[in-house]
Amino acid sequence: MHYKNSEEYEPISYVPHVESHGTSEIWRTLTILTVLTVVDIILYFTMPLTGFRNFIFIVLGIVKAYYIVASFMHMKHEKIDLAACILVPLLFVLGLIAGLLYEGNFWLLNP
Amino acid sequence: MTSNSASASTTKTWSGGRSPYNVSYGKLMMWIFLLSDAFTFSSLLIGYGAVRFSYPKAEPLAQEHVIKPMSHVSHEFIEEMKEIGAFSEAHWPSPDLVFNHFPFLHGLHLPLFFVSLMTFILIFSSVTMVLAVEAGHRMDKTKVRNYMFYTILGGLAFLGCQAWEWTQFITAGCSLDSNPYGPAQFATLFFVVTGFHGFHVFSGVVINLIIYINTIIGTYEKRGHYEMIEKVGLYWHFVDLVWVFVFTFFYLI
Structure with missing residues (x-):
C-alpha cells in the first residue's frame, strides 16, 4: 500500500501494511x-x-x-531515520547524568 | 528505492506524496510522546540518584548481624535494625533491609523476591501484548482478543502487587515527609517514582481495556487493520522498559 502520487496520499489516514514477522x-x-x-x-x-x-x-x-x-x-x-529521530535526542539524558549525578554528591544536602 | 544519487532520494523522501518514515501519523506521534515520557522518567531517576548519592552509603552489616534469606522472623525488625545502626538519618538505607517482604510469608527476610515476581509479571504481560500485535498483523481477531485479555490480567496483577508493596511501606510508617528507615527523601522518592510508574501502568490497563472492547465489537476488523493494538503496545512496552530501570535503581543498587 504505497501511494504513488501526492493526490492519493493522505498523511492522517495513511497506515502502511505490516507483515507478521512470526513469533x-x-x-x-x-x-x-x-x-x-x-x-x-x-x-x-x-x-x-x-x-x-x-x-x-x-x-x-x-x-x-x-x-x-x-x-x-x-x-x-522501522526505518533508520525514525529510529535516529527518537533515539538521538536521548543523548540529552547523558548531559543530565553528568550535571546531576557527577556533581550531586557535593552540591546537594551534605556539603 | 531505485534512486541514483543521495540528493534525488532525499527529494523523493521529503517532497510529499509519501510518508517519509513509512509509519502512520498516530504511530509517529506515539513515539514522540514516549520520547518525552522517557525524558520525564530519566529526570525522576537521575534526581533520585543525585539525592541518594549525596548521602553516604549504608555500611555492610557486621558479621554477627548478617541476615540470611528465609531466616529472619521478627515483628520488631525495624527497631532491631535501628539499634545496630543499619537504619539512621545519617545514611541512605540498604534496599536489602527495606524491601524484604513477601505476601503470606510475614516476618521472613526475603529481599528482592517480591519485586522479581513483579518484574516477571510485567515482562510476561509485555510478551502477550506483542503476541496480540502479531495476531493483529494476521487479522486474527480471536487471538488478538485472547492475548489482550492476558495482557490486561498481567497489568492488574502488577498493580495489585504494587498496592501490596505500598501498603507494606505505609504501614511500616513511611509517608512523603518521614520514614523509619532513614532520610525522608528515601520514602518521598520511592512514592513519587513508583507512583508515577504505577499510574502509567494504570492508564495502560485502562487503554488496553478500551482496545480490548473495540476488538470484541469488531472496530478494527471493520477498519481493516489492527494498528491501534500496535500503538497501545508501544506504550505498554515503554511501561515495562521504565520498570526495568526502576527495578535496577531502587531495588538492585
Whole structure:
C-alpha cells in the first residue's frame, strides 16, 4: 500500500501494511529478558556490594532496554531515520547524568 | 528505492506524496510522546540518584548481624535494625533491609523476591501484548482478543502487587515527609517514582481495556487493520522498559 502520487496520499489516514514477522523472535526475546533478570537476581545474592556490581546492574538494564525497544517495540524493523529521530535526542539524558549525578554528591544536602 | 544519487532520494523522501518514515501519523506521534515520557522518567531517576548519592552509603552489616534469606522472623525488625545502626538519618538505607517482604510469608527476610515476581509479571504481560500485535498483523481477531485479555490480567496483577508493596511501606510508617528507615527523601522518592510508574501502568490497563472492547465489537476488523493494538503496545512496552530501570535503581543498587 504505497501511494504513488501526492493526490492519493493522505498523511492522517495513511497506515502502511505490516507483515507478521512470526513469533520465534518474541520467544527469543522473552528468553533473553528472563535470563538477564535471573542473572541480576543471582548477582544480587552472591556478589559483594561494590561499584563494579552496580555497574554490571546498569549495563544489564541497558541490554534489557535494548531488547525491549528493538524487538518488542519493533524499532529494528522501522526505518533508520525514525529510529535516529527518537533515539538521538536521548543523548540529552547523558548531559543530565553528568550535571546531576557527577556533581550531586557535593552540591546537594551534605556539603 | 531505485534512486541514483543521495540528493534525488532525499527529494523523493521529503517532497510529499509519501510518508517519509513509512509509519502512520498516530504511530509517529506515539513515539514522540514516549520520547518525552522517557525524558520525564530519566529526570525522576537521575534526581533520585543525585539525592541518594549525596548521602553516604549504608555500611555492610557486621558479621554477627548478617541476615540470611528465609531466616529472619521478627515483628520488631525495624527497631532491631535501628539499634545496630543499619537504619539512621545519617545514611541512605540498604534496599536489602527495606524491601524484604513477601505476601503470606510475614516476618521472613526475603529481599528482592517480591519485586522479581513483579518484574516477571510485567515482562510476561509485555510478551502477550506483542503476541496480540502479531495476531493483529494476521487479522486474527480471536487471538488478538485472547492475548489482550492476558495482557490486561498481567497489568492488574502488577498493580495489585504494587498496592501490596505500598501498603507494606505505609504501614511500616513511611509517608512523603518521614520514614523509619532513614532520610525522608528515601520514602518521598520511592512514592513519587513508583507512583508515577504505577499510574502509567494504570492508564495502560485502562487503554488496553478500551482496545480490548473495540476488538470484541469488531472496530478494527471493520477498519481493516489492527494498528491501534500496535500503538497501545508501544506504550505498554515503554511501561515495562521504565520498570526495568526502576527495578535496577531502587531495588538492585
